[in-house]
Amino acid sequence: MARSSGPHGAHHRPSLPAARSRRSRLRLAGLSTVALAVVVGTTMAMAPSPAGAGTPVYLGAAGDEVALSRSIGEPLSDHAYARFDQTVPQARMITVSGGGWRTVAAAGPGTALYGHIVRWADTIKARPGRVLLAYHHEPEAKTDTSLGTSTDYIAAYRHVVDIFRARGVQNVLYTWQMTAWSFRAQPTDRRYAAKWYPGDSHVDVVGADAYNWYTCGAGTGKWREFSTLADPVLAFARARGKQAAFPEFGSIAHSQRAQWLVNVHRYVVANRASIQALFYFHRPSTVAAYSTCRWPLSTAAEFKAYGDMARDSYLAP
Numbered sequence: 001m002a003r004s005s006g007p008h009g010a011h012h013r014p015s016l017p018a019a020r021s022r023r024s025r026l027r028l029a030g031l032s033t034v035a036l037a038v039v040v041g042t043t044m045a046m047a048p049s050p051a052g053a054g055t056p057v058y059l060g061a062a063g064d065e066v067a068l069s070r071s072i073g074e075p076l077s078d079h080a081y082a083r084f085d086q087t088v089p090q091a092r093m094i095t096v097s098g099g100g101w102r103t104v105a106a107a108g109p110g111t112a113l114y115g116h117i118v119r120w121a122d123t124i125k126a127r128p129g130r131v132l133l134a135y136h137h138e139p140e141a142k143t144d145t146s147l148g149t150s151t152d153y154i155a156a157y158r159h160v161v162d163i164f165r166a167r168g169v170q171n172v173l174y175t176w177q178m179t180a181w182s183f184r185a186q187p188t189d190r191r192y193a194a195k196w197y198p199g200d201s202h203v204d205v206v207g208a209d210a211y212n213w214y215t216c217g218a219g220t221g222k223w224r225e226f227s228t229l230a231d232p233v234l235a236f237a238r239a240r241g242k243q244a245a246f247p248e249f250g251s252i253a254h255s256q257r258a259q260w261l262v263n264v265h266r267y268v269v270a271n272r273a274s275i276q277a278l279f280y281f282h283r284p285s286t287v288a289a290y291s292t293c294r295w296p297l298s299t300a301a302e303f304k305a306y307g308d309m310a311r312d313s314y315l316a317p
Contacts, residue, residue, distance in 0.1 A: 056316035063283025072307035207245035258301035
């Protein structure tokens with residue numbers, strides 16, 4: 001069973017609305033730094049601090065950030081998804097997609113796609129603070145095989161970054177968003193993370209979507225603590241002097257989910273020197289194969305656990 005796709009398929013998620021609540025927009029407008037989700041491992045020995053260490057860990061939600069913020073009584077960062085032909089969302093992290101990878105890699109002046117990428121670059125450049133931008137999340141997932149090969153993806157990713165740089169954008173952290181499973185895959189597997197890596201010169205943050213599937217969707221009946229999911233990602237990032245990011249993370253509904261979140265909290269604090277941010281996936285699955293996977297937090301104990309993370313001085317909205 002393939003386990004490299006996110007909880008609702010790599011590219012079948014509806015984009016989050018560009019317009020947020022007034023409260024969310026005002027909060028985002030006052031932020032001086034925009035960062036992607038990162039998590040690192042408590043079980044690993046501490047390595048030299050990567051570039052960017054010492055800043056707070058940004059905590060947020062991918063999905064209904066406003067509802068989760070209201071439920072825990074604390075502000076949260078937002079991770080939004082959109083396509084190049086759509087409005088650029090206001091968010092700490094933005095994941096953008098659109099077009100086959102060869103088409104993106106070949107987009108040049110005069111084409112509509114190139115114009116959209118330039119519009120995105122200029123829009124983000126004009127905003128205050130730093131944005132973590134990911135191009136096409138979970139490219140190794142089986143749902144994306146029609147878009148091209150890993151070589152095509154790398155060329156597309158690099159071209160997007162090169163266009164942003166040519167436009168003089170200096171407030172973006174370029175984020176590579178894979179699945180956490182790809183970092184545990186065997187080197188012979190087409191989904192092996194290293195095969196999709198665009199290179200140190202084009203990646204600022206190593207990101208991975210990490211899920212405790214347990215018995216739903218792609219799960220195998222094994223309960224996986226966040227440390228198990230995150231350790232290989234952190235190792236990959238540290239080996240390259242990068243910080244690690246978890247643009248999506250979550251556990252299926254279970255009596256132990258609150259404790260799972262408590263353990264995540266401990267993990268993040270213990271490894272904060274390598275952490276950029278993390279976003280809980282607070283949204284129902286929209287793919288039939290994952291209909292039994294209930295990701296949104298729902299109990300008082302779970303809201304307290306996530307609220308305690310948001311109130312921690314080491315973390316920030």
